[in-house]
Amino acid sequence: MRRILFEGLIVLFAVVLPGYLAAQDIMAQADALYDQGGLDNLLKSAELYAQASEADPASYDAAWKASRSYREYCNQAKESNAEGWEGICKQYGKMGMMYGEKAVALNPDRVEGHFWYGCSVGNYSDGVSVLTALREGLKDKTQMSFEKSYEIDKSYTTGGPIKALGRFWYVLPWPLSDKEKAISYLKEYNQAYPDDAEGQVFLAEALIDAGGDENMTQAKALLDQAAVCDERYFSDWAKRLMADL
DSSP: OOOHHHHHHHHHHHHHHHHHHHHHHHHHHHHHHHOOOOOOHHHHHHHHHHHHHHHSOOOOHHHHHHHHHHHHHHHHHHHHTTTHHHHHHHEEEEEHHHHHHHHHHHHHHHHHHHHHHHHHHHHHHHHHHHHHHHTTHHHHHHHHHHHOOOOOOOOOHHHHHHHHHHHHHHHSSHHHHOHHHHHHHHHHHHOOOTTTTHHHHHHHHHHHOOHHHHHHHHHHHHHHHHHSSSHHHHHHHOOOOHOOO
């Protein structure tokens, strides 16, 4: 009996260990590329994380990091107005969703899979339109992913789940949108992270839509800050909103 068990362990290690070691090597390469940043490196890191996930299907880290890199690649393509960014978001947003779902299946009690899945749906929606994403039944899954990430660790990646929920409730078309929830989450985020230009623009836009003198005053103050930030995408966005006031 012991011999059978011993031989079984040998077979197990012979099958599993090489894949695990290969995945760790690929992960190290992907981590280095992700840390360097830039569109090319983000895409390369995503593809390497995906390879690591295939080499070691049980690796939670490989799955959620693949989702994160695909999402960041899409996001930077959009914000830099890269050629064909909508097609990039459509194609690679879906890849981010796939690996986010895989991460959630591997460990539903961790925040990363839930969060990056939801963000990847956002990128996919940028590529195909929010209405198309809704027709594909992605609203409830996205809501659940952000609510779960908020529940597990709302401070993850500098309050990402808080900001994501605020934006989620804002961008949904009527009658699905909930502007009160959007403003509530975005105010919570702004109080915790007052210097984030993206959060400033998101909250200002929601306040402008809500109307009222007090909301407009708060919105103008937020836009004044965002308009002089170092992130051109959000600086330009803030200036456009100010011009329309």
